[in-house]
Amino acid sequence: MRIAMWSGPRNLSTAMMYAFAARQDCGVVDEPFYAAFLKASGEVHPMQEEILASQPQSADDVIAQCLGEAPNGKSVFYQKHMTHHMMPDFPMAWTDNVMNVFLLRHPARVIASYHEKREKPVLDDIGIRQQALLFQRQLDKTGTPPVVIDSDDLLVNPAAGLQALCEAIGIPYDPGMLHWSAGGNEADGVWASHWYNAVWASTGLKASPMKPLPELDDELQAVCEQALPYYRQLEPFKLKF
Numbered sequence: 001m002r003i004a005m006w007s008g009p010r011n012l013s014t015a016m017m018y019a020f021a022a023r024q025d026c027g028v029v030d031e032p033f034y035a036a037f038l039k040a041s042g043e044v045h046p047m048q049e050e051i052l053a054s055q056p057q058s059a060d061d062v063i064a065q066c067l068g069e070a071p072n073g074k075s076v077f078y079q080k081h082m083t084h085h086m087m088p089d090f091p092m093a094w095t096d097n098v099m100n101v102f103l104l105r106h107p108a109r110v111i112a113s114y115h116e117k118r119e120k121p122v123l124d125d126i127g128i129r130q131q132a133l134l135f136q137r138q139l140d141k142t143g144t145p146p147v148v149i150d151s152d153d154l155l156v157n158p159a160a161g162l163q164a165l166c167e168a169i170g171i172p173y174d175p176g177m178l179h180w181s182a183g184g185n186e187a188d189g190v191w192a193s194h195w196y197n198a199v200w201a202s203t204g205l206k207a208s209p210m211k212p213l214p215e216l217d218d219e220l221q222a223v224c225e226q227a228l229p230y231y232r233q234l235e236p237f238k239l240k241f
Contacts, residue, residue, distance in 0.1 A: 008127025027071030
C-alpha cells in the first residue's frame, strides 16, 4: 500500500511520519518533491543548495519514486508530502494510484509555528489552499471524500487517533506507532536540522490538552483570514474519535 499524506508545514507532519516509520511493515519518504519544487518555483528556502543536491529535481522522477517500491522492501509505503510543493504544472494523475490522506491543522497554529522558523509567511507558504484543491480533486474523481485527520485532535488522544486513521485507510493499528527514539529518523530530509528540532527531542506522541489558538499580529491574522475558508472546506470531513 502507498499512502500519500498531504499537509502544509507545521501540521504535525513529521511526527506523523515518525509514527509510521515506527511500524515494522512501513518504509517512509520525507517530502520527496521539495527539490523539484525549489527548482521549478525559483523560491529560496533555508538550506537551499543542500536540498537541491539531495533529491531528484524532476517531478517525473519523483513520481516514479512515489509509485515504486517502498524503502527497505516494506509492504506499506508512507509518503510525507507538502501540498505547497505541488506546482500547477506538476502531473497529478499519479495520485489516483495511492491512498490520499489529508492532515489538517487550524491555520492560526500553522502560521504561528511557521513564523518562528521563516518569518512572515503568505497564504501559499502554508499549503492550505493547495490542500483544499487536492482534496477537491480526489472528491471529484472518486465521489468519496478522502480521509482527513486533524492534528489537534490527534494530540488530544494519539492512540485513538492513530487507531481511527489506520482503520480508515485499511491497515492494522500498531501501538508501536506511539513511540520512537529521540534524535531523528534515517529518512529525515537534509533540511531536518533547521525544522525538526522539536520532534528530534521527542520520543513519541503523548496526549495533551487542546491549547487556545495563538494570538497573531495584524499581518499574520490577515493571512489566517485568507486561509480559514480552505480549512473549513475540509473540516467537516475529519475523522471523529
